[in-house]
Amino acid sequence: MIDTFAALAHGMAVAIQPMNLLYALIGVFLGTAVGVLPGIGPALTVALLLPVTYKLDPGGSLIMFAGIYYGGMYGGSTTAILINTPGESASMATALEGNKMAKAGRGGPALATSAIGSFVAGTIATIGLAFLAPWLVDVAVRFGPEDYFALMCVAFVTVSATFGDSPVRGLTSLFIGLTLGLVGIDKLTGQARLAFGVPELLDGVEVTTLAVGLFAVGEALYVASRRRHTEEKLEPVRGSLWMTKEDWKRSWKPWLRGTMFGFPIGALPAGGAEIPTFLSYSTEKRLTKHPEEFGKGAIEGVAGPEAANNASAAGTLVPLLTLGLPTSATAAMMLAGFQQYGLNPGPLLFAERPDLVWGLIASLFIANCMLLVLNLPLVGLWVRLLAVPQPWLYAGILVFATMGTIAAKPSAIELSMLAGFGVLGFLMRRFDFPIAPVVVGLILGPIAESQLRRALAISLGDPMTLAQSPISATLLAVALIALLAPFVLKGLGRFKANED
Amino acid sequence: MTSGDSTQSPRRVDPAGLVIAALLAGLAAVLVWDARGLQSVAMYGMGPEAMPIVVATGLALLAIGNFINALRGNLPARESADPVPVLLILVGLALLIAVIGFGGGFILATSALFVTTSAAFGRRAILVDSIIALVMSTLIYLVFDRLLTLSLPAGPLERLL
Numbered sequence: 134m135i136d137t138f139a140a141l142a143h144g145m146a147v148a149i150q151p152m153n154l155l156y157a158l159i160g161v162f163l164g165t166a167v168g169v170l171p172g173i174g175p176a177l178t179v180a181l182l183l184p185v186t187y188k189l190d191p192g193g194s195l196i197m198f199a200g201i202y203y204g205g206m207y208g209g210s211t212t213a214i215l216i217n218t219p220g221e222s223a224s225m226a227t228a229l230e231g232n233k234m235a236k237a238g239r240g241g242p243a244l245a246t247s248a249i250g251s252f253v254a255g256t257i258a259t260i261g262l263a264f265l266a267p268w269l270v271d272v273a274v275r276f277g278p279e280d281y282f283a284l285m286c287v288a289f290v291t292v293s294a295t296f297g298d299s300p301v302r303g304l305t306s307l308f309i310g311l312t313l314g315l316v317g318i319d320k321l322t323g324q325a326r327l328a329f330g331v332p333e334l335l336d337g338v339e340v341t342t343l344a345v346g347l348f349a350v351g352e353a354l355y356v357a358s359r360r361r362h363t364e365e366k367l368e369p370v371r372g373s374l375w376m377t378k379e380d381w382k383r384s385w386k387p388w389l390r391g392t393m394f395g396f397p398i399g400a401l402p403a404g405g406a407e408i409p410t411f412l413s414y415s416t417e418k419r420l421t422k423h424p425e426e427f428g429k430g431a432i433e434g435v436a437g438p439e440a441a442n443n444a445s446a447a448g449t450l451v452p453l454l455t456l457g458l459p460t461s462a463t464a465a466m467m468l469a470g471f472q473q474y475g476l477n478p479g480p481l482l483f484a485e486r487p488d489l490v491w492g493l494i495a496s497l498f499i500a501n502c503m504l505l506v507l508n509l510p511l512v513g514l515w516v517r518l519l520a521v522p523q524p525w526l527y528a529g530i531l532v533f534a535t536m537g538t539i540a541a542k543p544s545a546i547e548l549s550m551l552a553g554f555g556v557l558g559f560l561m562r563r564f565d566f567p568i569a570p571v572v573v574g575l576i577l578g579p580i581a582e583s584q585l586r587r588a589l590a591i592s593l594g595d596p597m598t599l600a601q602s603p604i605s606a607t608l609l610a611v612a613l614i615a616l617l618a619p620f621v622l623k624g625l626g627r628f629k630a631n632e633d
Numbered sequence: 634m635t636s637g638d639s640t641q642s643p644r645r646v647d648p649a650g651l652v653i654a655a656l657l658a659g660l661a662a663v664l665v666w667d668a669r670g671l672q673s674v675a676m677y678g679m680g681p682e683a684m685p686i687v688v689a690t691g692l693a694l695l696a697i698g699n700f701i702n703a704l705r706g707n708l709p710a711r712e713s714a715d716p717v718p719v720l721l722i723l724v725g726l727a728l729l730i731a732v733i734g735f736g737g738g739f740i741l742a743t744s745a746l747f748v749t750t751s752a753a754f755g756r757r758a759i760l761v762d763s764i765i766a767l768v769m770s771t772l773i774y775l776v777f778d779r780l781l782t783l784s785l786p787a788g789p790l791e792r793l794l
Contacts, residue, residue, distance in 0.1 A: 184783065298709075301698040305657065308691045312660060315688060319671075319681040326685060327667050350726070357718035357753045524754035525765070528747040531722070532770065535729060535746060536739075536785070540777065543786040545734035552726040559719065564653065565709040582684045589679055 141263050144491025148499050153196050156189070157496050160197035161503045164204020169211050169515045170526060172356060174224075175446070176462035176569070177348040178205030181530075183341050183470060184537040191474040192489055198470050199496040200503070202463065203255060206446055207504050210247045210439055211515055215240060215368050223406035223442045226414040230427070230434030232368065237430045241374035241512075246384045246432055247439040248508050249376075253385075254392040254440035255501040258447030261396050262454075263494055266483070269455040273480040279588035279599050281456075283608035285581040288402045288458050290615045293570035300619045302566045309557075310574020313338045320579075321586060333546040340469040342538055343575055344462070346551045347568050349534035351558020353527045358559070360523075369516075374509060384436040387417050391440030399448020402458055406445040413437035447497065454478050454490060457580070462569035465576050650703025657696035664689035718753035725749030738788020739778075743770040 147153065163185070167178045182201050186194035213224040214231035227247065234243040276284070293303035316327040317337030328334040376384065394409040394416070417433040418424070427434060450467075452458040457479040459465040471478050476486070483490050508515075521529075538551045561568060592598035600606050664685045673680030702708060725746040732742035747766035748759060756762055774791060777783040785791075 185781070299702075301695060301702060304691070305653075305695045305699060308657075308688060308695055309660075311688045312664065312692065315664070315685055322672075322681045324671050324681050326671065326681060327664070329667075350722075353750065354719050354722055357722055357750075358714040358716070359712055360715065360718060360754060522756075524751040524756040524762075527754055528750035528762075528766070529769070531725070531750050532743045532747050532766075532773070535726075535743065536773065536777070539733065539739060539742075540783045540785055543733060543784075545730050548726075548730045548733060552723065552730065555726070556723070563711060563714060564649065565711075578688075586679055594679075 137264055137267055140267070140487060140491045141495060143488065144493075144495035145498075147192070147488050147492035148196060148495035153193060153492070153496070154499065156193045156197040157200045157499050158503060160200020161204040161500050161507060162200075164201035165208040165211075165504070165508065165511075165515065166204075166518060168205035168208025169518050170208075170521075170530070171212050171216055171519065172352050173530070174209055174348075174463075175202065175205035176344065176466050176572075177352070178208070179463055179466040179470070180341055180344040180348060181533055181537065183466070183473065184540050186470070186473075191476060192492055194474070195470065195489060195493045196496040198467060199493055200500040202446065202467065203251075203443075203497065203500045203504055205463075206443055207248065207251055207508055208515070210251070210442070211244060211508075211512070212519065214243045214247065214435070215516065215519060223410050223445075225407070226410040226438035227435055227442070229414065230431050233428070233430030234432065234435065235368035235430075239430060239432075240368055242376045242380050242432060243430075243435050244512055245374060245376045245509060246380060246436045248505060250384065250388040250391065250436045250440040251443040252501055252505040253388045254395060254442075254444040255447055256498065257389075257392045258396040258399075258444040259494065259497045259501065261400070262447050262451055262497075265400060265451050266455050266490075266494070269451060270480045270483045273456055276456075276604065277588065277602060278584040278591065279602050280604040280608065282581055282584040282588060283599065283602075283605035283612065284402065284456065284458065285577050285584070286612040287608050287615065288452075288460055288573070288577060289570075289581075290612045291402065292460060292573050293567070294616055294619055298565070298567075300616075300623075302564075303570055306561065306566045306568065306570040307574045310571035311578040312574075313343065313571070314575045314578030314582075320583065331546065333542075333544060337579075338550070338575060339538075339541065339547070340465070340472070340572065340576055341541065342547060342551050343554050344466055344469070344572050345534045345537055346554025347558035347561070347571060348462075349530055350551065350555025351562060351568070353531055354555060354559035355562040356523075356527065358563070374512065380432055383421075383423075383432050386420075387413070387433045387437035388440040390416060391437040391442075392444040395441035395444025395446075396448045399445030399460075400451040401448075402452045402456070402460055406442050406449075406461065409441040409445045410438040413441040450497075454493075455480065455483070459573055459576060462572050465569070465572045468576055645706040647703045647706050647708045650699060650706075650708050654696045654700035654703055657692050657699060661689040661692035661696065664692065718755075721749050721753035725753070732788070733786055736786070736788055738791045739774050739785040740767065740770045740790045741788055742786075743773070 163182055164178055167173060167181055168175060179201055186197055209224050210227050213228035214235050217228050217232035231243045289307055293307035294300035316334055318325050318335050325335055391413040394413045398409045414434055414437060417437040418427050421433050423431060449461050449464045452460055453464045453467060457477055459468045476482060538547055588598055668682040668685035671682040673682055728745040729742045732745060744766035748762045751762045774785055778785045
């Protein structure tokens, strides 16, 4: 306990240095500005802004990242409320009631409750992160390579199969990611795999190239292909921005309940903010004193899911920082940000670079406060960004997306890979394959492989080592159950599915 | 969600799904073919060829799973897509790659992408868009290359700056 406070205080001292405050401010600003653009979720926001942080020192860049992360989340909910295009599935619940509120001329209070709810949830969840992380680090130090491998199996299964619409499609995405993760020189033997004699492929597939291709280029192609089907309508923010007393009374409990859903679920290596946001939405719908307003713009339906969304975003940082385990696309991009400096999140990072980790956690608090102060007054500016005509918007997004790759590796092959991943992302959207498992597979696949090979080398090739460690045996059992559960449940639910 | 699409009856073979299954099976075959060329030099445990085989097995199983889904017509309903804008953007990306590859520089390359993408989204004012694109990419170049010292490829236009 005392240690956590001391560490956090030290982190605060790092975070409030003027330069770091400036980085956090730039991060929050850029994150919101990019996140507010329609169709751009937090993961893409982070991916697009990664190159901007190339030249900074790791501390400053991670602090900017904290700002981008929360800024992107907040920007996403603004878009969801004002034009009903949630950039990611976690904002879908927000769009449900928020857009109705905006249509009814209550866009101001909807934005306010989502901003303040995000602040409340983010602050509580960051405190949770600060206290949970050291404890998890203590647990994680005792993990052997076989336990890490088993943990990654859990993450693979939960990210792709358990919580998606279709386990087969989710696992297909994961295995595409795992395949991409194999490309390049094998670190243990120095042999090239899947490089086909192309020198650029020997270094493996860049996470940012994959993410920007799948998210940005894929999204642009997808939106272009179905331009005729959708008409986006921007709801003007009319009337007062401020919440009435009644609004406050109806919002504070959903904020807290949303946080209670969001943080624990986000902190599990299960991934996804969709589950807590929808849990929160249905809970608020059940508990509300104004059930007649649900579906027509109930403020509880914005406050709860928005808090849940932000709390789970902070929650996913728990497995990311303590175990190096990304459980969402955004967390995967954060991990790519760490790797850009050769830093590997995990128990070692807490021991070796406490200033960095605690500086980052403290910056999350600061970013949260900045968002609250910045966003409500600046909402007019964000709304104007939303009004950029679609052709220029997507043309600009593509220019920015390719710029990242051009700056990192200005080769025709790298750019062709970017375009190829864009086509892949387009096809996956069209045929409803989830995108995040590909990115998680690319990042975690090679780590899982090296942990497994290390475990087998230690046990002299005996695969029973996986079952002999109690941690690994338990985790593998969890992974197996999580893998089979959706198939079993689907079998049980088949009758029901046939009825509708 | 909004189903009620009567043309997509639940028991019709989906050709696109069959193609997806075939592609996955093909990918699995490539993995096995590539892994055969690797030498197992590990004394204990698994060599570099083990993981590709595991992934290939998974892909093969998923190809079967996708194949079954396609036969049952279990793919989610999708709206008709317009191929022209998609092709236009891909042409833009191809232009970008070509300009970068032949040393035309950042400004020309991204301007080409900007104009084609904007056209794909329905704009027909190519001249105006070209001017906007050139100004914007020049500004981006100046900010990122000169101010933030990110090295962006230089071509004839960049050397004039």
